[in-house]
Amino acid sequence: MPEHGRLGIRQLTILTIMTIVGDMMMIYPSVIANYSGQNAWLNAFIGIPLGMGLMYLYVKLADTYPGENLFGILRNILGYWPGTLVSLFYLMYFIFGSSTQARVVGDFMTSEIFLLTPIRVVLLIFFIVIGWGIFNGLETIGRSGEILLPIVTVFMFILVICLLPQTDHKQLLPFTDTTMKQITEGLLVSFIYPVGEAIPILMLIPYVNQEAHRTRDLVIGAGFGNFLMAVLVTTSMLVMGLFLTQHNIFGSFVLSQKINIANFFQRIEVLMASSWLISTYFKSTIYLYAFIIGTAELFGFKTSRFLVLPSVLIAFALSNIVSPTITFIVTLVIPYWLDWDITMCLIFPVMLLIIHLIKNKVRFKKNTV
Known part of the structure; x- marks a missing residue:
């Protein structure tokens, strides 16, 4: 395997x-x-167990061929050439995912903070x-995540707690003002976008030291992320x-601008934006890392x-070049x-x-005959 960390x-x-x-964290x-209309918050909570189920499916897929990453699993299940062809689709998915997430960061920074800075x-x-x-390796990325995750989590809860005085439960009503199409699409969005994009x-799974509690921890982690x-x-x-909520693309940034406690604790939106930049950095990094490891795997490179x-x-x-503006991403790319x-994640x-499962049953029948 090309990764030694x-x-x-x-x-x-x-x-x-x-x-x-x-x-x-910013656009969800x-x-x-x-997609969901008035029941967006309800669909988001229903998506938590659905997302945990999807992560369980990923772990079970990884267990089919222990020690193999996604591309190795594809080749073992589909065969060498069909597996390689599907792997190329995943390579494209990874590189475009990393680029698009970075582009959203660029659009946000140049439209909200560094207005005169070229993107x-x-x-x-x-x-x-x-x-x-x-370049510094998987272990460095993992240890950095351990340090920075508390910052993301703490800033998230600060945002929620500081906005409690401004909440109005009537904004969640009515529950029934949603069509079946909106409910279905909203449920798909509720777990495909957050958890599905963790594919x-x-x-990375082949490079984990221990197997104990892996399924439990990853499923709980998926539930925690979707809960946030x-x-x-x-x-x-x-x-x-x-x-x-529908018309503010960078919703959490707009929310952080509304924080004002006694005219003293306010103007903390840049601190809140930093937590989003941290999480997006890791997501874009993991996607690009998957592209690099996948490329090395397909072409048989040792490093x-x-x-x-x-x-x-x-x-x-x-x-x-992936998008001219953030409006283009929201209106045309996201749908x-x-x-x-x-397709790629479910x-x-x-x-x-x-x-x-079919191949295993066929092998079992051949062995018993």
């Missing part, structure tokens, strides 16, 4: 949480509100840090209502370090991205498990 199960769980939270309320400068700095983290974790998102959506609905620089440059270039997520994993 090792992770503890706690570090893998933390990276899973970071990948689930990621860019969703707007996305799910547009290419922000993206370049962001990818330099990503490349440096990947690059399957590229559900709390954020509910807070946004309670404070801003449905219309403003992947020499792929870091060209991969970072490709992701940087894609982040500049189709949901279909892409459903349909393919379920299909792989079904094929694996």
